[in-house]
Amino acid sequence: MSVTRTHLAGITALLLALVAPLAAAAQDADAPIQRLLQEHSALIEESSRTSIAPAIDALAASGLPQAQSVLQRWRAKEMWRNEETGLFAFAEEIDRDTLRVFDFADGAEIGERPDDDWEQLKPNSGIRGMIGAALVQFQLSDPDPAMRNRALDSIERDPEESHLVALRAARDGEAEPAIARRIDRLERLLTIRFGETEAQRIEAIESFAGDLSVDGRAALTPLVATRIEPSETEPEGEDIYRTLRPGGDILTREAAYDLLVSADLAKPRIDRAAKREALVSNIDGGRVAGVEVAALDSEAARDMAYAALAQSGAVDAVATEAEIDETLERFFFVERYVGAPAAVALAAQEVLRGIEFRIWLNQLADLALDAISLGSIYFLAAIGLAITFGVMRVINMAHGEFIMMGAYTGYVAQQLVPGYTLSLIVALPAAFLITFAAGVALERLVIRHLYHRPLETLLATFGVSIALQQIAKNIFGTQARPLTSPGWLDGSLAFNDIVSISYIRIAIFVLALLFLGLYLLVMRGTRLGLEVRAVTQNPRMAASMGINPDRINMLTFGLGSGIAGIAGVAIGLYAKVTSEMGADYIVQSFMTVVVGGVGNIWGTLLGAGLVGSLQKGIEWANPSNTLAAQTYMILFIILFIQFRPRGIIPQKGRAAEA
Known part of the structure; x- marks a missing residue:
């Protein structure tokens, strides 16, 4: 008889079922x-x-x-x-x-x-998380450095007590110096939390003295956690951080009494509004608990009426104000360390005090670095104005729009030229040429007719600035345009977890120094600079010596405008590029030139540093109100000019008398 395929399948399944236990x-x-x-x-x-x-x-x-x-x-x-x-x-x-x-x-x-x-x-x-933590010790001994680093990343994210043994076992055998340093640091961090003895934990804590890293402070801070506790006897013990008296900023009178209530050491209290509401709801025939309503004109009288209501069961019994004061006088309030044993907590507190002082110093250094960085931006924005206003005595309210034109030139260059680095190289000279030409046109068409008429020059250039803003809006729209920095300008130079500065700001600072050198070279080492100084000091005498004052004024104004265009490219890498961006820098630029000393490039440099430092200092003192910072800064500048109307470094000689 033939065996069908179905029978074979059934026999196979039966055999598997019988053999499975044996296997x-x-x-x-x-x-x-x-x-x-x-x-x-x-x-x-x-x-x-x-x-x-x-x-x-x-x-x-x-x-x-x-x-x-x-x-x-x-x-x-x-x-x-x-x-x-x-x-x-x-x-x-x-x-x-x-x-x-x-x-x-x-x-x-x-x-x-x-x-x-x-x-x-x-x-x-x-x-699964516990198993993953156990697997770390195997990953730490993996021959692949990337795997060992991933294991350390895992420990940093979710440290466990079991990791401490694995780290100590891996520390001595690690051949990669960078990984060995990470292992050593993690071992000390975990010893702070999970060390077997207080001596081990204190030694690990002291190894972080002066360490400004966030993870170090995160490990130390929980150790100094405290709790305020009431005590009827004078407290003793090494774990006492400090003794508090009710009524201060740290422990208010109400908070102190609430601690007693929560510990069942005192009757509940009631605030005055709730007490008044309870008395009003129990008025009966013009009386409350037999007391005339008119007689309840003091807190003591209201306390007595409320106590009578409580005695009758109409309301819950609560402490009167006098009872609260009397109860508080009988108790001591102490703040104890609860995050770690006393010796460990005290060691952590001592290290944290030193770290806090170093943090303060580094925050001061970071603030100074920010001030220098902002000052370099203002100097770069003002250096062109130092020529047009400081040298030529022309109040050009359109100077900010030349900065804006330079920024938009950088944006257009990035749309046309592939590669951010190459487009930046193209944008810098292009911005200079475009704004130089715009400055020459402005000087030829408007300003040359208004020399020695400062008010009319101010109004005319203000009108030009509005027109340039509207033209930019018509061409580029009202939305901010991106001016992307090259990849090598991404990121920051970090000195530690507190002090850092972006590479873009470093580049702007270097560019500001380059333009300072260029200005000094042109004004003191070229014929054009000599002629500019001659025309500035005595135009008639310069003309009699064969110098064309009109040509020099035109070139000088064009040079200042061209430098503003290059400044616009640099500032555009740091700030948003819009049609109104020039307005953000025109006021600071004028303040920089005036405070430093009109017509003196070194004064402009010092003025930029002063204005930048002042703005950063005010923002640090009042970080939530930038408008107030601007207002205080302008008021300070006004007061400064009252005492030094000619600036930090005033001009001397005939230039000062012009």
Whole structure:
């Protein structure tokens, strides 16, 4: 009789079912890894986060070569247990009813088995996290440095007490200096939290003396946590941080009494508004608890009426103001360290005091660096104005719009030229040429007719500035346009976790110094500079010597405008590029030139530093109100000019008399 395919399939399934227990039993039950799993099988089956730790720790500390694989398979939910034999294995699901089973001892394939007799272990997220922490010690000994760094990243994100042993074991054998430093630092951080003895923790704490890093402060700060406690006797103990008296900023009278109430050491209190409301709601025939309403004109009288109501059960009994004062006098209030033992907390407090002082010094240095950076921006914006206003005595209210034109030139260059570096190289001379031409046109068409008429020059250039802003809006719209810096200007130069400065600001500072040198070279080392100084001091005498004052004025104004255009490109990398951006710098530019001393480039440099420092200082003192900072700065400048009307470095000689 022939055997059908259906019969064969049935016979095969029956044989698999009969052989499966035998195959499972054929696993190496005496293998060390299997014996270890059997020892902790009850905990593994229970799969509770509160009780599983001994099983995980035993696997991690076993030193068995299969331990890492077991933990990884367990975390990935690939560990299974045979219900008949109790042996563990790892398996892959072929379909809904069949598994491909492997032995933990040697990784050998046992075969395909029905899943009826196998139970999958599914650790929850908490247990998977604990297993991941245990796997760190294996990752720390991995030959791949990237894997070791990832292990350290994992420890930094979620440190565990078990990591401390792994770090100490890995510290001595680490060959990569950078990784060794990370391991040493993490070991000290974890010792602060999990050290076995107070001496170890204090030694680790003291190693962070003067360390300004955020992670160091984050490890130390919880150790100095305190709690305010009341006591009927004078408190004693090394863990006392300070003794407090109710009524100060740290412990108000109300907060102190609430502490007593929460500790069941005093009756509840009631605020005056609630007390008045309770009395009003219990008025009966013009009386409250038998007292005429008209007689309740003092707090003491209201306290008595309320006490009478409480005695009758109409309201809850509460403490009167006099009782509150009397109760507070009987108690001491002490602030105790609760984040760590007293010796550890005191050591952490001492280190944190030193760190706080260094933080203050570094914040001061960072503020000074910001002030220098802002001053360099103002100097770059004002150096062109130092020529047009300081040398030519022309009040050009359109100077800010030349800065804006330079910034938009940089934006257009980035749209046309591929590569941010190349486009920046193209934008700088292009911005100079465009704004130089615009400055020459303004001088030829408007300003040349208004020399020695400052008010009319101011009004005319103010009108030009409005027109230029509107033209920019018509061309580029009202939205801010991006002027992207090259990749090599991304990021910041960080001295520590507190003091840093962006590379763009460093570039602007260097550019400001370059233009200072260029100005000095042109004005003191070229014929044009000599002629400019001659025309500035005595135009008639200069004309009699063959110098054309009109030509010199035109070139000087064009030079100042061109420098403003280059400043616009640099500022555009740092600030938003809009049609109104020039207005953000015109006031500071004029203040920089006037405060420094009209017509003196060194005065302009000092003026930029003073204005930048003043603005940053006011913003630091009043960070939530930038408008107030601007107002205070202008008021200070006005007062400064009252005492030094000619600026920090006034001009001398005929130029000062012009």
